[in-house]
Amino acid sequence: MPPMTAHPPRHDFGPSAQEQADLREYADFAATQDDVALAAATWFSRRDNLDARQQAEFDAWLAGDALHAHAYAQLQDTYRAARRIPAQVAARWAVPQAVPAPSPRRPLLRSLRMLPYAAAAMLLLGVGAGGYQWWQQPTFSQSYATARGQRLAVSLPDGSQVQLDTATQLHVTLYRQRREVRLAHGEALFQVQSKQGQPFDVLSGPLTVTVVGTQFSVRNTLAHDAQLRVAVQHGQVRVAGAGQDQVDLRAGQGVSSDAGGRLSAVASLASGSVAPWRNGRITFDNVPLGAALAEFERYGDTGFVVRDAAVAQLRIGGSFSLTQLDRFAAALPQLLPVQVVRSGSVSTIGMAPKAAAQAPAMQLPKNK
Template sequence: MRGSDPRRFADIALSDQAIDWMVRLHSGTAGESERSGFSTWRETSPAHEIAAREAEALWHGLGRAGGSVRAESKAARGKLTRRTLIVGGAAAALGLGAAVSDPLRRKVLADYSTGVGETRDVVLPDGSRAWLNARTALALSYSAARRGVRLMEGQALFTVVPEPTRPFFVAAANGWTRAIGTAFDVDMRAQSVTVTVVEGVVAVGLEGGSREGVTVRADQAVRYGPQGVAAPQSLDAGLATAWRRGKLIFNRRPLEDVVSELQRHTHTRILIAGPSLRAQEVTGVFDLDDPQSVLDTIEQTLPARVLRLPLLTVIL
C-alpha cells in the first residue's frame, strides 16, 4: 500500500518541494532572496540535496545530473519518469510561446469567444442562438445559400431557427454537423469532437466524406476524429449539457474527459501523470464556480494523489 513506508512519503514530499523551487526560480520573477532560499533549503540534509539535483536534472532535460541522481538513490530512480511529466507540464504552464500563440490567434479570428470560466449566450444573424462554454471561439460564414459556423475551440450548444432553403452547418476539426431546426451541442477536444443532440435530428460527417453523414437523434451523441465517425450512442442529453446550468455532472466518465472539461474553468494547467490513470472513472455533481471540488473528489475517491504547484496541478 502507498502509506506503508513513511520514508517514501518523505522522499515524495522533498521531491515536490524541490520541483516547487524550480517553478519559482524559473518563473521570471525570482530574485536573490529566492535563489538564496533554495541554496539554504538544499543544504538542509543529503536527502534535500538529492531532491534538488533531481529537480534540476528534470528541468534541464535529464542530462548528466539525472544519471548521477539515479546512481545515488533508488527512490529518486523510481520517481524520474513521473517527475519528467511534472516538470514538462510546469514549463508549459509558465506560458512558453507556442503553447499560447494558437489559442490567441483563434480568438483574434473569432466573431464570438469566451475566456476561462466564462459562458456566453449569443444571438446569431439568423436569430439562432449559440450558448458558448468557457474557452470557446466561434467564427461565422453566412451566405444566401447556407448558414455556416466554425467552432475553432471549446464547446457550444446551438438552438437553430428552421430555414428549409438555407441549412445550418457547424464545422469543427475535420468534420461537420448539419441541422435544419434543432438543438445540439458540439464539444471539441484535443483528439475528437462529440456532437450531442438535445432536440430534433442532425447529420454528422467528415470533410471530404459522404454528404449524407450519420444521422443522430435526440438523446444521442456521436464522436468523430481522425479515425472516422463512430456509431451514435444513447445518453441523457440534459445531463451531458448540464454546463449550461452551471453544473458539471459526471457519470462514470474517464478521468481524461473530466480533466479536459475542468481545464476550461481554471487558469491552472492540469496534467495526468500516467496513462493508467486516464481511464479511471469519476462520478459526481459539481458547481462550475468551484472546480477545486472536482480535484478534491478525485483525490478522495480514486487511487490518485493531487499535487498542487504554482500554475500547475498534477494528478498522479
C-alpha cells in the first residue's frame, strides 16, 4: 500500500482582526452618508472597471430614480472641478496608499473590493467637505453702488478696473479659478485683466457675459426701459441669453436683450459710443425725444416737461453734456421743430408755433 500523503486540514476562521476592523470602519462611514450619494460615489469610482453585467446594473440604478441621476451628475461636476485644482494644492490633501499584506483568503478579499471604492467615495465626499470647499471659497467679495448722478471707479485685486455709472449696483466675487460680477441694475464699464484659467463672468438679468481680457460695458435698465445692453470697446466677449441663444462680440459691436433673455441682432457701434458717461456726456442715435429726456433723468432732475405725445416721439441724435442742460435746451429748437418755455424751475418743451400750424401734415401714422 502506498504511503498516505497527509494533507493539512482546511479551516476557515472567518475574517482576520484587521479585515473586521476595515469592515467596521466602512460600516461606520456608510452609516453617516446619504444612501444615494454614497451609491453614486461608489458607482463613480468603479466607472472604468465595469463588465457587461455591472454596466447593466449601473444603467438600471441610474434610470431607477431621478435622484440617482442628479447625484451622479453632481459627482461628475465635482470631479471635473477637482481636476482643475493645481497639483501643488492637491498634494496637500494626498493620503499615502497603504500596501495590503498578502492573504490566503482570496474569496473574502474579493468580497472586500468595495473597500477601495468606499475609500474613493470617502475621498470625493471628504474633499468636498474639506479641502475642495476651501478651494471653492472666494478670495475677495465686495458690493459697490452709486447713487443717482454719482459715478465710481473701482480697482479690483486681480488688476481689473470697473467704472460704475449712475444708480448702479453690483457685487464682485473673486475665486481661485474664476471671477464673477453680478450687476443688479445700472451700467458698468469693465477693463478686465487677463488671467490664464480664470474667466471673468458678468451676470445681469438673464445674460451672462464671459471674457478673458477686454474692455466692455454692460447695462441693465430693465426697470427703466426693459433693456439690457452689452457693448465692446476692446477685445472680445461672449454673450449668452436664454436657452442656447449666444453671440460673440468684437470691438465696436453691441447687442441688446429683453427681460426674457432674447438677444437682438449684433449692431455696429459709433466711435466713442461705449460708456460716454465716463467723460460726462450722453449720446443718442435717432431716439425719441421722450426716451432721451428719460435718460437725462437717470442722472438727476432736469426740469424738462413734455405734455404732447407727438413732441415726445420726435427723434433726436447727438452727443450732449450731462452737466450743461442749458446748452441742450438751447440746441433743441435748432434740432427739432420745438420751442422751450421756461417757468421757474420747469422747462416745457412743446411744438413750435409754425410747426403746430402744420401739425396735420406732421401727424404720425396711426396703428392699424
